[in-house]
Amino acid sequence: MSEIFEIIEKALFTSSIDETTELTHKAFKLSHDKTAFLGSSNRVIQPIDRVCFPEKPRCVPPRDLPRRRLGTDAGKRSFIHAIAHIEFNAIKLALDIAYRFKNMPEPFYTDWLYVANDECKHFNMLCKHLAHYDCRYGDIPSHDGLWSMAVKTENNLVARLSMVPRYLEARGLDVTPAMLDKLNAQKDTATAEILEVILEDEVTHVEYGTKWLDFVCQRDGINREEVFFEHVEHFLKGQILGPFNKPLRRRAGFTDSELAELDRLDKRR
Numbered sequence: 001m002s003e004i005f006e007i008i009e010k011a012l013f014t015s016s017i018d019e020t021t022e023l024t025h026k027a028f029k030l031s032h033d034k035t036a037f038l039g040s041s042n043r044v045i046q047p048i049d050r051v052c053f054p055e056k057p058r059c060v061p062p063r064d065l066p067r068r069r070l071g072t073d074a075g076k077r078s079f080i081h082a083i084a085h086i087e088f089n090a091i092k093l094a095l096d097i098a099y100r101f102k103n104m105p106e107p108f109y110t111d112w113l114y115v116a117n118d119e120c121k122h123f124n125m126l127c128k129h130l131a132h133y134d135c136r137y138g139d140i141p142s143h144d145g146l147w148s149m150a151v152k153t154e155n156n157l158v159a160r161l162s163m164v165p166r167y168l169e170a171r172g173l174d175v176t177p178a179m180l181d182k183l184n185a186q187k188d189t190a191t192a193e194i195l196e197v198i199l200e201d202e203v204t205h206v207e208y209g210t211k212w213l214d215f216v217c218q219r220d221g222i223n224r225e226e227v228f229f230e231h232v233e234h235f236l237k238g239q240i241l242g243p244f245n246k247p248l249r250r251r252a253g254f255t256d257s258e259l260a261e262l263d264r265l266d267k268r269r
């Protein structure tokens with residue numbers, strides 16, 4: 001196995017936070033060398049259930065999570081911690097898609113390592129900010145909704161691209177602007193500035209989801225929109241929640257007909 005995939009594998013299969021982020025930076029740097037991916041099509045892939053996470057935060061069902069009301073210090077702390085948890089999981093998600101799916105063109109791997117590196121940046125910014133609230137990542141219980149979708153799509157790249165970047169990450173584009181409005185109304189510019197950086201970067205991550213879903217669909221003669229909605233229905237069983245941020249989703253490659261179909265499926269309408 002080439003060195004870069006060994007590093008990605010180590011970053012996935014460590015429960016150390018620092019090791020995960022340091023190895024991700026290292027793999028990202030190496031990815032600038034186009035020869036780094038040569039000779040790795042016959043590498044052996046470890047099953048996804050062996051991917052490691054830190055012992056803390058403790059994993060609890062969503063109903064047992066602390067309230068994240070932005071009006072109090074405790075609520076703000078839980079809110080920032082919850083986003084840091086999403087970002088840490090997003091590092092592992094981006095590493096996993098690069099690690100697990102073989103025989104893709106080299107830009108597929110450089111794109112997802114770029115994303116993994118962005119997610120490290122987001123995670124580190126939030127950890128630094130959490131310190132002002134006398135809190136460290138791991139202090140507050142969290143849930144594993146994001147990662148469980150990676151597990152469910154372990155063997156299916158079309159499902160992974162549809163559900164992780166194009167559904168779950170795309171939800172971030174829908175909900176973040178309202179969070180920014182609240183933070184700005186509270187004059188919490190420090191938190192708002194971090195979320196603005198994240199929001200802009202996430203458009204690119206969702207766009208990469210579209211780009212690679214398009215690639216696989218064209219290669220395999222599949223209709224992208226049909227297959228996207230098949231997976232959305234299959235995995236979410238009708239629990240599709242809007243409203244959807246159409247301008248940002250358009251920038252990330254959603255077509256007008258996809259946006260119209262999402263509206264039609266929206267449980268809240």
Ligand SMILES: [Fe+2]
Pocket residue numbers: 087090118119122198202
């Ligand atoms: Fe992120």
Ligand SMILES: [Fe+2]
Pocket residue numbers: 090115119169201202205
């Ligand atoms: Fe992301």
